[in-house]
Amino acid sequence: MQVITTECQTVEVKLTGNRKAVLLLLQQQQRPLSAYEIIDLLRPQIGRIIHPMLVYRCLDFLLEQHLVVKLVSVNKFMVLPEGATEPGQCLICERCQAVTFSQSSNPLQQQRRKIAASGFKLNQQPVEFHGICQACQKDDNK
Amino acid sequence: MQVITTECQTVEVKLTGNRKAVLLLLQQQQRPLSAYEIIDLLRPQIGRIIHPMLVYRCLDFLLEQHLVVKLVSVNKFMVLPEGATEPGQCLICERCQAVTFSQSSNPLQQQRRKIAASGFKLNQQPVEFHGICQACQKDDNK
DNA sequence: CACATTTTGTGATAATATAACATATCATTA
DNA sequence: TAATGATATGTTATATTATCACAAAATGTG
Numbered sequence: 001m002q003v004i005t006t007e008c009q010t011v012e013v014k015l016t017g018n019r020k021a022v023l024l025l026l027q028q029q030q031r032p033l034s035a036y037e038i039i040d041l042l043r044p045q046i047g048r049i050i051h052p053m054l055v056y057r058c059l060d061f062l063l064e065q066h067l068v069v070k071l072v073s074v075n076k077f078m079v080l081p082e083g084a085t086e087p088g089q090c091l092i093c094e095r096c097q098a099v100t101f102s103q104s105s106n107p108l109q110q111q112r113r114k115i116a117a118s119g120f121k122l123n124q125q126p127v128e129f130h131g132i133c134q135a136c137q138k139d140d141n142k
Numbered sequence: 143m144q145v146i147t148t149e150c151q152t153v154e155v156k157l158t159g160n161r162k163a164v165l166l167l168l169q170q171q172q173r174p175l176s177a178y179e180i181i182d183l184l185r186p187q188i189g190r191i192i193h194p195m196l197v198y199r200c201l202d203f204l205l206e207q208h209l210v211v212k213l214v215s216v217n218k219f220m221v222l223p224e225g226a227t228e229p230g231q232c233l234i235c236e237r238c239q240a241v242t243f244s245q246s247s248n249p250l251q252q253q254r255r256k257i258a259a260s261g262f263k264l265n266q267q268p269v270e271f272h273g274i275c276q277a278c279q280k281d282d283n284k
Numbered sequence: 285c286a287c288a289t290t291t292t293g294t295g296a297t298a299a300t301a302t303a304a305c306a307t308a309t310c311a312t313t314a
Numbered sequence: 315t316a317a318t319g320a321t322a323t324g325t326t327a328t329a330t331t332a333t334c335a336c337a338a339a340a341t342g343t344g
Contacts, residue, residue, distance in 0.1 A: 094265065120271075129264055194333085297332100
């Protein structure tokens with residue numbers, strides 16, 4: 001058993017070598033990675049073939065511990081930025097794939113409360129909005 | 143060229159046999175289907191092997207025409223219920239996979255305006271919330 | 285009709301994810 | 315410390331979702 005402290009929280013978990021490697025990678029990259037991107041980036045570090053199952057199992061664990069979130073609309077995994085304490089939202093650009101996370105603002109929190117009041121029990125993952133980011137809109141006008 | 147009228151809109155499109163079959167199936171089912179569910183359900187109707195490309199091409203076309211929406215977080219496709227005129231939201235149960243669509247309520251519309259004001263151009267797809275539906279919560283308590 | 289464009293048919297393959305089962309490691313306690 | 319049970323890892327195979335590439339057929343237009 002080991003204690004780990006992230007920007008967001010301190011948890012007592014079995015953070016084994018593989019799990020730690022995946023978590024550290026995601027923390028370093030500060031961007032969403034697909035499971036297979038993780039495999040490719042981890043390979044040089046670990047120095048042997050990495051089977052998908054290994055990575056998916058690490059990710060499952062880290063998701064359970066809320067150390068990592070999954071962007072279900074794009075099948076990618078990321079750590080939330082420092083200080084993120086609640087589900088929040090992600091804006092995902094369909095052109096350049098950039099993802100920007102931000103804390104829930106008032107209307108979204110209100111919406112979440114409304115949904116909860118209706119009896120539907122929301123999970124703690126960020127809500128994902130899709131569209132075109134400002135940079136890509138500018139590129140389109142050139 | 144053909145004119146088609148759905149509950150939501152009238153568009154002039156090349157609604158060929160395959161495309162019409164996919165659209166009708168989704169309208170009949172009134173629930174999200176995966177591409178491969180569509181293949182399986184369409185097979186008896188069409189009476190020969192259906193390649194995935196056929197279905198994905200029909201779906202691409204129907205998505206472009208906004209006759210169908212894709213639930214990106216679960217890789218399924220559905221027609222919006224009658225009278226749906228704006229993006230709205232879907233509540234997706236992670237236990238039983240039930241999906242309920244509803245029109246955007248005020249806070250969500252406000253949130254969308256906020257995002258738009260920040261310079262991010264939202265698409266017109268429903269926002270997808272994940273959690274556990276009321277029925278499944280009750281089942282859990284048994 | 286002739287020609288260009290769009291749609292369809294088909295095989296192959298890419299990308300994402302899980303099932304199943306054997307082996308190894310860790311934790312507990314007799 | 316050895317026995318035991320629980321947890322984690324290694325590995326193969328396979329399921330699921332989606333796209334590429336190219337040929338053939340159908341359709342629209344001058």
